[in-house]
Amino acid sequence: MKALVVGSGGREHTLAWALLQSPKVTEVVCVPGNGGTATLARCRNLALNPSDFEGIARFALVNNLELVVVGPEQPLAEGIADYLQDQGLKVFGPCQAGAQIEASKAWAKALMVEAGIPTAQAAVFDDEAAAQAYLQQQEVPIVVKADGLAAGKGVTVAHTLEAAAQAVTEVFSGKFGAAGSSVVIEEFMVGQEASVLALTDGQTIRPLVPAQDHKAIGEGDAGPNTGGMGAYAPTPVITPAIMERVQAEVLEPAIATLRRLGIDYRGILYAGLMITPEGIPKVVEFNCRFGDPETQAVLPLLETPLQEVMLACIEGRLDSLDLQWKPGAAACVVVAAEGYPDSYPKGMEISGLDEAAATGALVFQAGTRLKGGSIVADGGRVLGVTGLGDSFEEAIANAYAGIDKICFEGMYHRRDIGYRVQGIAAG
Ligand SMILES: Nc1ncnc2c1ncn2[C@@H]1O[C@H](COP(=O)(O)OP(=O)(O)O)[C@@H](O)[C@H]1O
Ligand SMILES: [Mg+2]
Structure with missing residues (x-):
């Protein structure tokens, strides 16, 4: 089968790579893709905008692409899944109504309240004066x-x-x-953050291995937040007992309530969680797609072919899918351009990618492009290098061993990815 992946980040390179792990997937086309998907075997890029639904549909139909996987939230919120499905294509990613769970924090909060999902107390305002008046009664x-x-x-x-x-x-x-037409003001929750990405066919919902990421730019989780500087899985913060609670108190009620609202949600439902000191999982937010860079840590551990998993979601047979995982752990370290998350230069040539891959590390490209036979930096987060191992220690060391081979001007990465799980044996 041939597949199309929409997006251009590290997540999309990982999705293309993971799909191509199966001999049944013969080709992946990335729209628009990056330097990684341009140079991955059996993968190529197509220079279309992810918002060009008509162009994507036409290409997919003419070329017999049997599966469309949507990486980013923006096209999902714009209704790409609805459009492509109407054209007869199989799409992994929720409909526009379902994508509201990420596209509107107020809508998501109302859904959580209706579903009885544990989350921060919140108030929503579409008027600034009312929001400011409310705020004056609150505590910090x-x-x-x-x-x-x-x-x-x-x-x-x-x-x-x-x-x-x-x-x-x-x-x-x-x-x-338009994102600022209303505001959600909510209670501050204490605890450790973790992510549970779940697969759903609209009826059944099943978690992938839980992950944790590092959002801050600096070591020790200091400094401004970024899109994510590293991630690892399966995080031991989500114990089997906590995962049972996530399933019963978060995932099942979310999908049941979506269904009650008439929303047939198929794809990934990503629960960003705060695990309180008492071990209660509370929802920080929902996303309607794979996380970046969590995907770079989670998918290399998946044993079951990804296209089978995705087709089971699309075709409503997730309940009978046998989801298998590799033993051990994975850690992804993000390599960024100097200055990120503020302004940063582009165009620096990247060397050592093949040498890094030869160490056994998985080098996923994010903000890169192919320029005259070389890979050059083209974004803030440039690469995500994933190491696998029997323990977190080994996985983390393998990721850094890969990074040690890579060089570009001003490259930056954190040296402490996974410090919370160092020395912990993986499941
Ligand atoms: N209620 C909360 N209590 C404590 N921290 C929070 C809360 N809501 C958000 N945060 C922090 O802010 C970050 C971003 O918030 P989030 O709702 O995930 O928005 P987004 O990912 O869309 O920017 C979270 O990862 C968390 O660190
Ligand atoms: Mg978030």
Whole structure:
């Protein structure tokens, strides 16, 4: 079978790579892809915009692509799955109505309340004065969130009411475009964050191995947040007992409530969780797609062919799927351009990619492009290098052994990815 992957990041390189692990997948086309998908065997890029649904549909139909996998949230929120399905294509990724679970934090909060899912207490305002008045009655720390998609920049954890008020003003300033037409103000939750990405066919919902990521740019999780500087799986923070609670208290009620709302949600439902000191999983947010860089740590552990897993979701047979995992652990370390997450240069030539791959590390490219036979940096997060091992220690060491072979001007990565799980044996 031939498949099409929509997107251009490290997640999409990983999805293409994972699909091609199966001999049944003969070719993957990435729209628009990156340097990694341009140079991966049996994979090629197609220069179309992910919002060009018509162009994507036409190409997929003419070329007999039997599976379309949508990486990023933006096209899902714009209704790509609905459009392509109407054209007769098989799409992995939820419909536009389902994607609201990520595209509107207010909508997601209302769904959680209706479903009885444990989450932070929250109030929603579409009027700045009302939001500011409410805020003055609250205690800090408190969390202020722009309602819509804000590329990871719409949330402020405020430690003073002044900072919170400033954040509310910013949300309504138009800085986030349509995403800032309303604000969610919510209680600050204490605990450790972890991610459970779950597969669903709209009826059955089943978790992938749980992951944790490092959001901050600096070592020791210091400094501003990024798209993610590293991730590892399966995180021991989600014990089997906590996973049972996630299944019963988060995943099942979410999918049941979506169904009750008439939403046939098929694809990934990603629960961003806060595990409280008492071991209670509370939802921070839902996403409607694979996480980046969690995918780079989770998918290399999947034993069952990815296209079979995805087709089972699309065709409503997830209950009978035998989901198998490799033993051991995976850790992904992100390599960024100097200056990220603020401004950064592009165009630096990257060397040592083949040498890194020869160590056994999996080199997933993110912000890169192919330029005259070389791979050059083309984004803030440039690469994600994944190591596998029997223990976290080994997986982490293998990721760094790969990175040691790679060089480009100003390259930056954290040296402490996985410090919370160092020395812990993997499941
Ligand atoms: N209620 C909360 N309590 C504590 N921290 C929170 C809360 N909500 C969000 N955060 C922090 O802010 C980060 C971003 O918030 P999130 O809701 O995941 O938005 P997004 O990923 O869309 O930017 C979270 O990963 C978490 O670190
Ligand atoms: Mg988040």
